[in-house]
Amino acid sequence: MEDYRELARKRLPRQLFDYIDGGAFAEATMRANRDDLRRIQLRQRVLRDVSVRSLSTTVLGQEIALPLILAPVGFGGMFARRAEVLAAKAAERAAVPFCESTLSICSIEEVASAVQGPLWFQLYVMKDRSCAEELMTRAWAAGCTTLVLTVDLAVVGQRYRDARNGISGAPSRAGRLRRGMDLAGHPRWIRDVALGGKPLTFGNLEQVLPLAKVPGDFQGWIASQFDPSVTWDDLAWLRSHWRGKIALKGILDPDDAREAVARGADAVIVSNHGGRQLDDVPSTIRALPAIAGAVGGECDVLMDGGVRSGLDVVKALALGAKACLIGRPWAFAVAARGEEGVDHIFRIIREEMRVTLGLTGTTDVKDLDSSVLVDP
Secondary structure (H helix, E strand, O other): OHHHHHHHHHHOOHHHHHHHHOOOOOOHHHHHHHHHHHHOEEOOOOOOOOOOOEOOEEEOOEEEOOOEEEOOOOOHHHOOOOHHHHHHHHHHHHOOOEEEOOOOOOOHHHHHHHOOOOEEEEEOOEOOHHHHHHHHHHHHHOOEEEEEEEOOOOOOOOOHHHHHHOOOOOOOHHHHHHHHHHHHOOHHHHHHHHHOOOOOEOOOOOOOOOOOEOOOOHHHHHHHHEOOOOOOOHHHHHHHOOOOEEEEEEEOOHHHHHHHHHOOOOEEEEOOHHHOOOOOOOOHHHHHHHHHHHHOOOOEEEEEOOOOOHHHHHHHHHOOOOEEEEOHHHHHHHHHHHHHHHHHHHHHHHHHHHHHHHHOOOOEHHHOOHHHEEOO
């Protein structure tokens, strides 16, 4: 995964690489997501028959070949030409879900036309609720079976890399010049994405919001469009407009997880938005066990944040997750090598999980629990 990150760094304009790579404030939580996963040690067990190992599981009633979901990534189509389509096709071959972002460049209809299986759709609620209602109608018509409501973006976190690069805040004349020079220094990206990947608009929003092009002041645009008044009471409104499964993404507290279940959520996703919202909150792997203990018997518990390897997935499953979402890994891979890159990260994680299961004496991911960890 680190190789793909480095390839993406070389191939993308600095402002786009930092948008994927960066976090909020001093980026302490973003680092903790990875560091805390690394600190967890696995118990190596021997002389057990591990000649047959199963990686398949069921999430929200859907059989999947790996306990993975490609997480929603805004701006995805800015990293490679029609990147969301490429990632969805790779996910279908791997028999895992792809989750389309509200802020994808490719529309849900474009992505759905490229695959056969069901998709997931991630929803941000706009101030004009009719926009969200129309998005849900379109997502269901396109074959989405699971709605992922992101609940941790009431306001946008302070992302200093984006501020320095001019993605957030109205850029000065000097800032616009720096951004232009940054883009000009990447002619391959200009040819393949800026010119070849058009239209570079928010494909899901251009029909429901005026001027839904990729904005210069991204944070300011979000603040003007997203609804910070959404509360628990709005889940009833959401359920009235969605017939499929509902997962709440952005849960870090067991009490919030219990409330989500009480309000009818089918799954909770333990997430701190990849460390991109509030800094100095717990890493997701630290928050996971308490949440899984609180609601794991009542709904599916998923986790994202810092997952970079099959070892990380095994650790998360051992601490109560049913599956993991990965965002930055597929964004880096598609930026570096397109569809082939996303195919490759599935192969990497699959083999890493098979090795990890074998050397911990485990034959089925559904059997993973804290017994495979040292000092859980």
